[in-house]
Amino acid sequence: MEIGFIGVGNMAKAIINGWQKNGVQAKINVHSAHKENYVPYATEHGLYACSDNVSVVQNSDIIFLAVKPLVLGKVLAEIKASVKQKKPLIVSMVTGVSLDELTEALDPQVKLIRIMPNVNVEIGEGMTALVANKNVASEELKNVTELFELVGKTQLLPEKDFSTFVALAGSSPAYVYFFIDAMARTGVKYGLSKAQATQIAAQAVLGSAKKVLHETKSPMDLIDDVCSPGGTTIAGLLALEEAGFMTAVVKGLDATIKKDQGQ
Ligand SMILES: NC(=O)C1=CN([C@@H]2O[C@H](COP(=O)(O)OP(=O)(O)OC[C@H]3O[C@@H](n4cnc5c(N)ncnc54)[C@H](OP(=O)(O)O)[C@@H]3O)[C@@H](O)[C@H]2O)C=CC1
Ligand SMILES: O=C(O)[C@@H]1CCC=N1
DSSP: OEEEEEOOSHHHHHHHHHHHHTTOOOEEEEEOSOHHHHHHHHHHHTOEEOSSHHHHHHHOSEEEEOSOHHHHHHHHHHHHHHHHHHOOEEEEOOTTOOHHHHHHHSOTTOEEEEEEOOGGGGGTOEEEEEEEOTTSOHHHHHHHHHHHHTTEEEEEOOGGGHHHHIIIIISHHHHHHHHHHHHHHHHHHTTOOHHHHHHHHHHHHHHHHHHHHHOSSOHHHHHHHHOOTTSHHHHHHHHHHHTTHHHHHHHHHHHHHHHHTTO
16 A cells, blocks of 8 residues: 655645654655755655656555645645545645535546544654545545544544544644643743753643543542542632633634634
8 A cells, every 4th residue: 555645744744744754664755845845854764755736646546635725726636636536535634625525526427535643643653534435445544544543643534523633633732832831831930941841731731631531530530539629620710710711711612613614
């Protein structure tokens, strides 16, 4: 099986790096807009640097579309004829672009999977949603799902839920980094070094996330376990709520969802 990537930016590199750390040995063909960006990365990672997007299609069985939405139309027009002729499996991670839109731009017979990964695939802790069109065989969807199970968790999700998933998993690493940075800055305010404070905050977030995943208790019950009566945690929790913590998080995710839906 040969894999192709059209676009070799942050998300494509996170996926490829994650796969290589987890023993994926498939030949990977890549192309992006600027030679000076993709050729050195390809050399360093043992990938095959293709001279154009059409060569990626011609040489690959599965092609990942990893470009920004704004350049997607141009890329699809470029590869349309070779996709029609070769009939490879196309996997798009482009935010906000539906299976129907992709089918219309390519071919009614095109085999399409839409995914929404997140950058944490790079360290084997990704969260990826997948949905396929009717032309994809269940074995093909299983194969792609397995590639993402190697670098994290996966969910087969109806396409109508993809915008919500972007907020909860595609974009949310940025919001969690923001939260960790805010905690670390508080540490700095009280005299810790930024590095020390960041390590403390990140480990606290990691442990809390693992606890939520492994416990049968809800996050609200876990909160109660930490809040000693008359203690420090309840004082902080009430101050967070007074500052609108829950509302701020919901508003942030609402804005993400609306943007994904083009509103
Ligand atoms: N970043 C993230 O966390 C996530 C991103 N996504 C989605 O993944 C896609 C890629 O995002 P991301 O990696 O962050 O973006 P980047 O801007 O980091 O990468 C975009 C890539 O597209 C390449 N490119 C631009 N024009 C062309 C072209 N005409 N032909 C081929 N390649 C081209 C760029 O080339 P060059 O580098 O040479 O200029 C670059 O390698 C987006 O649609 C995004 O919505 C989805 C989930 C998470
Ligand atoms: O910001 C973006 O549009 C992309 C989608 C999910 C993460 N990054």
